[in-house]
Amino acid sequence: MTKKIKAPIKQDTRLVTSGRDPQAFHGFVNPPVYHASTLLYPTAEDQVAHRARYSYGRRGTPTSEALENALRELDGEACAGVALLPSGLAAISAALLATAGAGDHILVTDSVYRPTRNFCNGVFKRLGVETTYYDPLIGAGIAKLFTTNTRVVFVEAPGSQSFEMQDIPAIAKVAHEKGAIVLMDNTWATPLFFRAFEKGVDMQIQAGTKYIGGHSDIMFGCVSANAATLTRLKDTVYTMGLCVGPDDMYLAQRGLRTLGVRLARHYQSGMQIARWLEQRPEVLRVMHPALERDPGHAIWKRDFTGACGLFSIVLKPTSEKSVHAFLNELSLFGLGYSWGGFESLAILFDCAEYRTATTWAPGGPTVRFHIGLENPEDLIADLERGFSALAASK
Numbered sequence: 542m543t544k545k546i547k548a549p550i551k552q553d554t555r556l557v558t559s560g561r562d563p564q565a566f567h568g569f570v571n572p573p574v575y576h577a578s579t580l581l582y583p584t585a586e587d588q589v590a591h592r593a594r595y596s597y598g599r600r601g602t603p604t605s606e607a608l609e610n611a612l613r614e615l616d617g618e619a620c621a622g623v624a625l626l627p628s629g630l631a632a633i634s635a636a637l638l639a640t641a642g643a644g645d646h647i648l649v650t651d652s653v654y655r656p657t658r659n660f661c662n663g664v665f666k667r668l669g670v671e672t673t674y675y676d677p678l679i680g681a682g683i684a685k686l687f688t689t690n691t692r693v694v695f696v697e698a699p700g701s702q703s704f705e706m707q708d709i710p711a712i713a714k715v716a717h718e719k720g721a722i723v724l725m726d727n728t729w730a731t732p733l734f735f736r737a738f739e740k741g742v743d744m745q746i747q748a749g750t751k752y753i754g755g756h757s758d759i760m761f762g763c764v765s766a767n768a769a770t771l772t773r774l775k776d777t778v779y780t781m782g783l784c785v786g787p788d789d790m791y792l793a794q795r796g797l798r799t800l801g802v803r804l805a806r807h808y809q810s811g812m813q814i815a816r817w818l819e820q821r822p823e824v825l826r827v828m829h830p831a832l833e834r835d836p837g838h839a840i841w842k843r844d845f846t847g848a849c850g851l852f853s854i855v856l857k858p859t860s861e862k863s864v865h866a867f868l869n870e871l872s873l874f875g876l877g878y879s880w881g882g883f884e885s886l887a888i889l890f891d892c893a894e895y896r897t898a899t900t901w902a903p904g905g906p907t908v909r910f911h912i913g914l915e916n917p918e919d920l921i922a923d924l925e926r927g928f929s930a931l932a933a934s935k
């Protein structure tokens with residue numbers, strides 16, 4: 542038996558200890574990677590009685606169990622269990638399929654990650670689930686959007702391009718009064734910076750491709766559920782045959798060990814660069830809820846304990862050619878979607894293309910940055926060169 546940890550411990554200690562049982566694996570620090578489908582029973586009697594700790598690779602191995610345990614421990618007491626999925630989007634669709642079905646109505650924030658919207662407008666519509674998008678700033682005003690068949694409220698704070706902050710406790714209070722379940726995409730803050738279950742969320746989704754993996758090299762997602770929603774979640778995931786490759790599960794668990802130190806650095810460097818950008822003459826506005834001037838700052842300060850490295854800026858109106866010149870000049874920022882890895886990224890985006898409940902008119906071109914683990918002074922120098930290229934291209 543592995544030594545029992547004497548509680549209470551802090552979250553960064555838990556990142557190191559969670560899901561580990563060295564004595565179950567000959568004393569080795571990490572769990573082994575089980576590449577497994579078939580399981581052999583010792584006798585016919587055992588097979589007929591299904592007498593074995595595991596039954597089939599898809600239904601769980603020591604590798605998946607270790608990762609599930611680690612993630613559950615990080616979420617704390619209110620989390621009853623975790624389902625592992627092959628991507629963040631698979632985690633979103635599995636959580637939605639577990640909680641709504643034909644004839645149901647769901648409420649989804651207009652700031653939601655775009656592929657979540659595609660799932661609702663495509664698969665869910667086809668299955669007879671009706672979606673209403675709502676203003677992310679609606680707060681308790683969401684009450685007026687409920688109908689007799691509203692089963693789910695989907696929240697995401699902040700929006701991963703537009704960075705509106707949502708009043709999740711207020712929304713969850715109304716949802717629960719109306720008998721609905723609250724699903725949250727908590728990829729931006731992770732359970733380290735936003736304690737979803739303590740704020741009223743029933744199911745928390747994370748794209749493990751981002752900070753859990755942390756190295757831009759795995760496909761993984763997870764859903765944590767409270768006791769009221771866990772059975773539906775597990776049934777849905779098992780019935781659909783969803784599971785994760787063993788190497789990606791192992792890397793996700795390894796990522797957890799350094800999540801705290803990486804996030805602290807992403808937070809610190811992100812703030813330094815966001816503050817620097819606030820002073821730049823080319824920048825109209827920085828969308829980062831941890832900045833005092835951000836409209837979502839009060840909610841962030843009340844409900845969150847940190848920020849990751851993802852935020853956006855609005856540039857003062859300028860030509861498309863000059864924005865491209867800015868981005869093309871950057872040598873430390875890769876031009877790529879996704880985020881949460883060790884490297885810095887930048888993308889141009891435009892929410893106006895798909896918003897339906899709100900109007901997106903930021904006042905200039907919008908660029909999203911992911912601030913990686915490079916030295917922030919080098920990143921600032923890179924951005925400075927980008928702004929020079931922008932000026933020269935006018």
Ligand SMILES: Cc1ncc(COP(=O)(O)O)c(C=O)c1O
Nearest residue numbers: 628629630654701728748750879
């Ligand atoms: C906020 C958010 N949620 C979910 C996802 C989906 O994750 P994945 O790419 O692993 O499917 C992403 C990916 O960019 C994201 O930004």
